[in-house]
Amino acid sequence: MSKRVLMAMSGGIDSSISALLLREQGYELVGVTFRTFDYILESCIAREKGCCSVESIMEAKHFAESLGVEHHILDFRDTFREHVIANFVEEYRRGRTPNPCVLCNSHIKWGHLLSAADEYHCDLIATGHYAQIATRDGHHYLRRAADSQKDQTYFLWMLTEENLRRTLFPLGGLTKPEVREIALQHHFERLAKKSESQEICFIPDNDYRSFLAQEGCVVRPGNYVDAEGHKIGHHQGYCNYTIGQRKGLGIAFGVPKYVTRIDAARNEVTLGDYDDLYADTLEASEMRIRDVEWLKASPEVMARIRHKSPAKAAILQLPGDFEESGKATLQFTEPVWGVTPGQSVVLYKEDLVVGGGLIL
Numbered sequence: 001m002s003k004r005v006l007m008a009m010s011g012g013i014d015s016s017i018s019a020l021l022l023r024e025q026g027y028e029l030v031g032v033t034f035r036t037f038d039y040i041l042e043s044c045i046a047r048e049k050g051c052c053s054v055e056s057i058m059e060a061k062h063f064a065e066s067l068g069v070e071h072h073i074l075d076f077r078d079t080f081r082e083h084v085i086a087n088f089v090e091e092y093r094r095g096r097t098p099n100p101c102v103l104c105n106s107h108i109k110w111g112h113l114l115s116a117a118d119e120y121h122c123d124l125i126a127t128g129h130y131a132q133i134a135t136r137d138g139h140h141y142l143r144r145a146a147d148s149q150k151d152q153t154y155f156l157w158m159l160t161e162e163n164l165r166r167t168l169f170p171l172g173g174l175t176k177p178e179v180r181e182i183a184l185q186h187h188f189e190r191l192a193k194k195s196e197s198q199e200i201c202f203i204p205d206n207d208y209r210s211f212l213a214q215e216g217c218v219v220r221p222g223n224y225v226d227a228e229g230h231k232i233g234h235h236q237g238y239c240n241y242t243i244g245q246r247k248g249l250g251i252a253f254g255v256p257k258y259v260t261r262i263d264a265a266r267n268e269v270t271l272g273d274y275d276d277l278y279a280d281t282l283e284a285s286e287m288r289i290r291d292v293e294w295l296k297a298s299p300e301v302m303a304r305i306r307h308k309s310p311a312k313a314a315i316l317q318l319p320g321d322f323e324e325s326g327k328a329t330l331q332f333t334e335p336v337w338g339v340t341p342g343q344s345v346v347l348y349k350e351d352l353v354v355g356g357g358l359i360l
Contacts, residue, residue, distance in 0.1 A: 004024060004028045005168060006122040008113055011059035011073070013191045014128030017179050018170040022126060023067055030120045031064035031071040033057050034108065036080040063191075066297045074116060076108055083107040085202060089215045092208075095264030096342030097242045099155070100200060106158035114166060122167050131156055132166050132172035134352060139290050140164040142353035147175040154307045157356030159344045178309060194315065209240050222267030227260070227276065235269045238262050244277055244338040278335035282344050284357030292318065295354060301347040303330055305339055306360065311348055312336050316355070326355065332347040 005022055009015045009031045023029055035057060057073060064071035084104050091098035113125050129152045130145035140161045145151040158231035171179060181190035199206045212218075226232050232293075233251040235241065241249075245259040249271070260277055263269035282305070289295055295316055302311035317329040330345065339359060348357040 004030070004122045005124045005126050006030050006113065006117040006120055007069070007266050008109060008125065008127045009033050009060040009064060010128070011056035011063070011188075012128070012196075013179060013188075013194050014130075014171055015060070016063050016191055017130075017182050018126055018128040018190070019064065019067060019069060020182070021170045022168070023069065027335045029064075029067070029069045030122055031069045032113070032116055032120075033071070033073050034080075034112075035061040035073060035075045036104075036108065037085075037305045038075060038077065060210060072116075072120070074112070076112060080104070080108055080202075081110065085215070089212060091215050091342050092212055092239045093217050093219075093264065094342075095262035096124065097340050097342050098342045100202075100346050102158055103153045104201075105156055109140055110159055110163045110167075114163070117122070123325075124168055124171060126168040128171055129156065129169055130171050130176075131169045132354070133167065133169065137294070138141065140288055143172070144348070144351040144353075145169075145171070150176050153353050154304055154344065157322065157344060157353055160288075161290070196330065212239055216271055221357050222269070224249075224271050225268050227270065227272055230269065238264055238267055238269055241269050243340040274337075277338050279339045280332050281347060282330050282336075282339045283327060283360040284330065285325075285360055286355035287322070287326050287355060289318070289322075289328075289347075289355040291354070295347075298349075301354060303332070304346045304348070305336060306343055309336075309338075314347075316347065326357075327360075 003026065005027045007019045007022065007029045009019060010033065019029055019031060061071050061073065064151045084100050085102055089097050090102045109127065117125050117347055127173065130147055130150040130168050131153045132143035132145060134141050134143040142156055142159065142164065152206065180192045200208065203211045217239050219239050221234055222231040222304065223231045223234050227352040237251065241259045241262060243259055246256055250304060256274065257271040258274055258277060259269055260272040296318060299316040301316050303314040313333040314330040316333055317331060319325065322328060342358050343359050345357055345359050346353060
């Protein structure tokens, strides 16, 4: 077993305690922290938002030093903008709702982390994600974390087998309260009490509409339409809306209305009723299936269409040209609410992630 591990450290409690646990298990650690974005807003550390500022980077460095761990700061601002921010803006411009964490994990954290591991002579990498790794029939799979409330496998479905072979998840078998208790036992009270951000890391004020405008994604006002295409009002530009949105529409009908469709080409936003958002099928592209033959023989899966939604039973339909197209269809046993183009659909069998894709 390799004893030299490249540890991704953000300055937050999860990656810090991961580093602590690995060191106690006898691993030789090299810590790295990514610089991905420059912030002009108020200090993230003052708002106790980890992993998003120069202050957090320095917190990670100081924690590594307190453990006697070699530490490096890697500047990924250009590649982060190229692969994550550009995609985020373009997806909204197309009328879709992206999930930047999925791309960041695949292209930045693992893509560049593995390269850095080679540079620093580390065979393995580690992060503070709540996930586990299992093997089946010679394949490596993501496995749900012990803490179902913190499980992050939804955001990691793009990771390849090569990624997983070289990855450690020290927190996979722990709950969040247990991680906080470990911090307290080692007298890291500030870490134990640090709050967590649920925001997009490069939008710490959670105002994605202003961010899109700053990035040049400015669209003109357009029409709200009903399911038959009749004009029923005016919106402020389709980029400002997402499927399932009810609040902030700027128009009243006496009964709740929801965004059910976004047509970027026509600059139209369709409004409908809650029940209009139920669907029994979805199509996905860029599908990654760990064992195609297994799922062809046993296509029953549990599918999650967003991080906080419960997984729902579905049948995976792989077309004959799947290897070339990367597209597939899911047929749900019961209708699901709020299928959103651009979001990820992640497939599970029991506690294993067996595939995933981007909803069309």
